[in-house]
Amino acid sequence: MKMLSTSLHEFETAAELEKYIIENENVMVCGGRMGPMCIPVYDLMEELEEDRSNIKFAVMAFDSPEAGIIRNDPACRGFMGLPFTMYYKNGKVAHATSSIQNMQQVTTVLDEHFGA
Amino acid sequence: MTNEEIFDVIIVGGGPAGLSAGIYSSRAKLSTLILNEGAIGGQMVLTEEVANYPGVETTKGYLLANIMKNQAKSFGCKIKSNLKIKSYELEGEIKHVVLEDGREFSGRCVILSPGGRPRPVGIPGEEEFKGIGISYCATCDGDFFTGKEVIVVGGGNSALEEAVALTQYAEKVTIVHQFDHFQAFQHAIDQAQENPKIEFIMESELRSFKGDGVLQEVTMEHLPTGKMSSMKIDGVFIFIGYIPNTGDLDGIVKLNERGEIVVDESMQTSLPGIFAAGDSNVKKYRQVTTAVADGTIASLAAAEYLRS
Numbered sequence: 573m574k575m576l577s578t579s580l581h582e583f584e585t586a587a588e589l590e591k592y593i594i595e596n597e598n599v600m601v602c603g604g605r606m607g608p609m610c611i612p613v614y615d616l617m618e619e620l621e622e623d624r625s626n627i628k629f630a631v632m633a634f635d636s637p638e639a640g641i642i643r644n645d646p647a648c649r650g651f652m653g654l655p656f657t658m659y660y661k662n663g664k665v666a667h668a669t670s671s672i673q674n675m676q677q678v679t680t681v682l683d684e685h686f687g688a
Numbered sequence: 689m690t691n692e693e694i695f696d697v698i699i700v701g702g703g704p705a706g707l708s709a710g711i712y713s714s715r716a717k718l719s720t721l722i723l724n725e726g727a728i729g730g731q732m733v734l735t736e737e738v739a740n741y742p743g744v745e746t747t748k749g750y751l752l753a754n755i756m757k758n759q760a761k762s763f764g765c766k767i768k769s770n771l772k773i774k775s776y777e778l779e780g781e782i783k784h785v786v787l788e789d790g791r792e793f794s795g796r797c798v799i800l801s802p803g804g805r806p807r808p809v810g811i812p813g814e815e816e817f818k819g820i821g822i823s824y825c826a827t828c829d830g831d832f833f834t835g836k837e838v839i840v841v842g843g844g845n846s847a848l849e850e851a852v853a854l855t856q857y858a859e860k861v862t863i864v865h866q867f868d869h870f871q872a873f874q875h876a877i878d879q880a881q882e883n884p885k886i887e888f889i890m891e892s893e894l895r896s897f898k899g900d901g902v903l904q905e906v907t908m909e910h911l912p913t914g915k916m917s918s919m920k921i922d923g924v925f926i927f928i929g930y931i932p933n934t935g936d937l938d939g940i941v942k943l944n945e946r947g948e949i950v951v952d953e954s955m956q957t958s959l960p961g962i963f964a965a966g967d968s969n970v971k972k973y974r975q976v977t978t979a980v981a982d983g984t985i986a987s988l989a990a991a992e993y994l995r996s
Binding site: 605606607608609610611612615616619649650651652653654669670671674675676 | 726727728729733735748749750769770771772818819820821822823825827828829832833901902923
């Protein structure tokens with residue numbers, strides 16, 4: 573069952589996420605809740621989705637047991653702020669951030685890892 | 689890249705003030721565009737619970753923002769968000785707003801409602817440890833600190849209320865405040881002082897954040913004596929007010945010494961045809977309701993300006 577009210581693709585299982593990042597070269601996944609630090613990130617992902625066809629954008633409910641694939645990723649060690657945002661390149665974690673990020677911060681990561 | 693359409697009203701900012709102005713202007717059949725640098729809803733989105741907005745039972749800030757956004761769009765208001773404004777040309781009959789990506793929008797009048805943002809402490813380590821020990825939202829991140837010790841910085845209503853909320857998770861909450869008294873309402877002070885998990889360090893300010901990968905320690909100064917000390921800590925939550933997003937308006941419209949926009953009772957700024965509304969204005973009380981009222985007044989005044 574989908575938990576997040578966004579227009580972005582939402583993973584409900586870890587297996588689905590794993591399959592997706594293997595099938596797609598560049599993937600940004602935001603693991604969060606419908607809360608004040610997460611919604612702005614979903615909003616900007618929805619806007620970026622229209623312009624960045626080389627990247628797949630998706631979300632995953634942070635509190636889902638299946639989201640352990642994000643919560644327990646070594647790249648998120650020490651993270652203590654929602655959302656946990658993951659950037660996957662060819663199936664592997666290229667970058668991860670904790671807490672709210674603005675458009676400039678996100679596009680900087682996208683440009684660096686996925687190309688402008 | 690100039691957009692050829694000349695809007696009747698361009699609204700800068702999509703918080704409750706800007707959205708209210710958008711609702712009123714578009715419903716008055718004025719062609720209206722909202723340009724918003726962040727996420728729609730402004731600081732209202734950061735509010736976990738809105739319990740005192742008349743006519744609406746307790747709700748979440750983002751839900752109220754979403755309703756306002758849809759209401760504005762239903763009347764034909766256009767909204768563009770997550771953009772960056774490069775410059776303003778606000779003198780003359782037609783005003784121009786230029787974006788960093790080169791797009792330019794023109795309007796017959798402009799309502800400025802850029803809002804504010806959480807005030808950072810502004811000391812070494814703050815950006816480094818954001819999200820790995822430093823937070824600006826207790827309701828978002830409180831559960832990461834279950835059984836841990838945290839500091840809350842600030843002495844207003846937000847600081848004290850969030851400190852009490854954090855005791856649901858944290859083993860101990862220490863409030864660090866620069867003065868010897870709090871600015872919060874008495875009921876918030878009472879709640880904090882009666883909570884056995886909360887301790888207070890008064891007349892002190894943090895001076896640095898330290899850690900190896902995650903936040904582990906802060907240094908602080910006791911202001912009356914200048915004595916420095918350090919404290920092992922798992923997390924720091926910062927609630928020391930807001931600063932207006934008016935840096936790029938300096939020298940264009942009149943601002944006060946705190947960078948807030950000076951307006952008259954019609955929300956008219958120092959420039960003809962340029963109005964301002966919301967938390968970025970000079971004002972004493974900053975609430976969703978006062979922002980909505982400002983936006984309404986600014987929109988009505990803008991309509992009158994256009995008629996004249």
